Amino acid sequence: MQLPSLLRLSLGLIVALPTLGGAFPHGATSEAKSTSNDCNRTCLSNIVEQFLDSVVKHDPFSLPLASVYKATENSHAAALTMMTLWRTVTKVTKPNLLAIDSKQGTVYFSLDINEGGITNILRTRLKVVNRKITELEIFVNRYRGEHGFSFSAEELPSNYAVLIEALFATSSDFGVAVSDTCQFTEIGWKVVDTGVYANGTTDPLGCSWPDAHPTDDKARVALVIDEELGFVVTSGMIPGIIYPYQNVSAFIPDAMPTAQEAQDVWYAYAQAQGEGPLVAPAAGMGETLEVLQYYNDELQAMQINVYLNAPNATSLWL
Numbered sequence: 001m002q003l004p005s006l007l008r009l010s011l012g013l014i015v016a017l018p019t020l021g022g023a024f025p026h027g028a029t030s031e032a033k034s035t036s037n038d039c040n041r042t043c044l045s046n047i048v049e050q051f052l053d054s055v056v057k058h059d060p061f062s063l064p065l066a067s068v069y070k071a072t073e074n075s076h077a078a079a080l081t082m083m084t085l086w087r088t089v090t091k092v093t094k095p096n097l098l099a100i101d102s103k104q105g106t107v108y109f110s111l112d113i114n115e116g117g118i119t120n121i122l123r124t125r126l127k128v129v130n131r132k133i134t135e136l137e138i139f140v141n142r143y144r145g146e147h148g149f150s151f152s153a154e155e156l157p158s159n160y161a162v163l164i165e166a167l168f169a170t171s172s173d174f175g176v177a178v179s180d181t182c183q184f185t186e187i188g189w190k191v192v193d194t195g196v197y198a199n200g201t202t203d204p205l206g207c208s209w210p211d212a213h214p215t216d217d218k219a220r221v222a223l224v225i226d227e228e229l230g231f232v233v234t235s236g237m238i239p240g241i242i243y244p245y246q247n248v249s250a251f252i253p254d255a256m257p258t259a260q261e262a263q264d265v266w267y268a269y270a271q272a273q274g275e276g277p278l279v280a281p282a283a284g285m286g287e288t289l290e291v292l293q294y295y296n297d298e299l300q301a302m303q304i305n306v307y308l309n310a311p312n313a314t315s316l317w318l
């Protein structure tokens, strides 16, 4: 049976999680201590609003930027005044997902934006020190190929509403138990993987927690920890291959050799059948931001957000 490639990709970054039960990872702790953050949830949420206003107004100068800031848009660095985002966006919604970490002064949010009449997905991590923005890690996913398989701007608001409205009992004991109702999404979409022979299930994939998964020993863990809503945001670089998949394509991490071999078999079969046109398999690097939500000691939601990069690409944030 064909294994859903991206679901398994999703587990690449869970290395971070066992540490959350007790002390935070070293990086997070020392960073939190070394920065002065008088910017509480209200203040951080206001900065997100200012960010979105500035985008629609095409006016990055209205932002409270630090004298030196670090910024990337779809993985490469640029001054905000030269970024595409501030040039093309004509409409934003309120964030459909907003994770706030007032200890570290970090936020992560995602929402639909409108560019030239087309709805795309914006997701951003900001870091704030002394009420000034010091880091902006911005991604705009414009269609399925940028993520490797999934995309749904249409379904994003309703799928993300489940996360942001959740009520839960506070717990400091993060386990890896998966709730029966755990919701799995990728770039707004509840992923339906019909299998490469198009004869599989039509049910959306649920969350799962297998032992075998891609890892990144340089993963950035605990980028945002929202203790109120139970969100944890982590990031890692996952190498893999972009394969033809039915008449589209799918990114399959190198750490999943069985799934890659199954795809090789199907590719040979499809070619023998004279199917096509098929995109040629090619190497790529999945720059991955993963959002997990825990409460009641169970995993309640997992979101995989990938932006595909060149083979062997690294991240400026490492």
Ligand SMILES: *[C@@H]1O[C@H](CO)[C@@H](O)[C@H](O)[C@H]1NC(C)=O
Pocket (backbone or CB within 6 Å): 040, 041, 042, 043
């Ligand atoms: C944040 O601080 C401001 C004062 O700077 C205060 O008015 C507001 O209520 C605080 N918000 C929260 C959520 O604590």
Ligand SMILES: *[C@@H]1O[C@H](CO)[C@@H](O)[C@H](O)[C@H]1NC(C)=O
Pocket (backbone or CB within 6 Å): 197, 199, 200
């Ligand atoms: C789907 O089709 C493939 C190729 O014909 C076959 O090997 C596989 O068993 C089928 N899967 C299901 C679930 O029917």
Ligand SMILES: *[C@@H]1O[C@H](CO)[C@@H](O)[C@H](O)[C@H]1NC(C)=O
Pocket (backbone or CB within 6 Å): 247, 248
């Ligand atoms: C792929 O093929 C399916 C039928 O199997 C069709 O419904 C769909 O529109 C096609 N997608 C694209 C992008 O051509």
Ligand SMILES: *[C@@H]1O[C@H](CO)[C@@H](O)[C@H](O)[C@H]1NC(C)=O
Pocket (backbone or CB within 6 Å): 283, 311, 312
């Ligand atoms: C990526 O790196 C690996 C090992 O470091 C190397 O074998 C491979 O050729 C590189 N791929 C590309 C496309 O440069």
